[in-house]
Amino acid sequence: MDESPATVKARRVWDRTAPGYDRQIQFLERHWFTGGREWLGARAEGRILDVGVGTGRNLPHYPPAATVTGIDLSPGMLDHARRRAAALGRPADLREGDAENLAFGDARFDTVVCALVLCTVPDRRAALAEMWRVLVPGGRLLLLDHIGSTWPPVRAAQWLLERITVPTAGEHFTRRQRPLVEAAGFTIVEAVRLKAGSVERVHARKPVIT
Template sequence: MSDRATERTRRRYDRFARFYDRVEAWVEERLFAPWRRETLSQVSGKVLEIGVGTGKNLPYYPEGVELVGIDLSPKMLERAKARAERLGLKVTLLEMDAQELFFPPATFDFVVGTFVLCSIPDPVRALREAGRVLKPGGRLIFLEHVLSRHPLIALWEHLHNPLTRSLFGFNVNRDTRGNLLKAGLVLERDEILGLVDVFRRFVCRVP
């Protein structure tokens, strides 16, 4: 975690951790929660969640999943651990950089990320790491907001990106589909969920 951009991201999310759930409460209830539930219903076995944050996904994992969640921010992890305790869930939560995973190859049946590739300084590096720790036949599933193909929406995203990046540490104009392909992953599904084509779900595998 010596990289400057990575350290800046960690510090931003440490500062933001106590406000994070409240800031997103409205959109979480009306949009994100149903998408999380549907997305996570697809996973089984041993699952790695990168960027577990405050643990918003924890209530939606199917029973029997062996979950490992990682996050760069210790303050976010504190809240995830508290949420897991409230829910009575047995999960492993670790402070770790998604760009440098400390797991051996072929460890997990699924790798999951929700609204996380927007904040990782080098998303392609993180995606390659995610592919490395995936078992043969496993799947990577990402729920993300991405750069729109609609020119006016894309312009709005480009104009606002410096603000969201500096204040909250995330980018609103990431070409996530392009990054998945750059990482050498095979894109099986690219589903549009909402806001024209901004909110998307990707399902990938390793060649």
């Protein structure tokens, strides 16, 4: 399948970022996304698909009995994820893949996790439609992302930051995922906004049609 220029650019950006990603994100996870990956792991179950697995920072938090598949655009990020999985003794199927075109059959997974990824995906609606498709009825969608703050001064700073990050890395700071999750047909189970409303955790389910 032909890739969009935005997808090709995103792979290039994340390949360049991969060697220093863990060092860069560690501070933000301690002070901004505090406890987010633990929150995701506590709700994930069964056959898990980690969309945008990156360097595998979610892997330590998944239940031992879960079966983990992870996809990422970046071969460089996946190299780090594979090393992390090996160090943890965590079996995981980690492969190249695009959130907008998931290479899996329908109703394949019990849980889809997407952490700090939809802020950079060019077509979020396509990605969420794919997540819906690969989830079993009743399956869980778990999201963690930075979003537009509820505090106007912070939101203004995010808007200014986007003048740099969107053209250079495709990264948005004023997006919000929840309305698109609901529009895709998911039912919200729980959602919380933190850090002046600039971080959101979403737990949603694909309804069971009877």
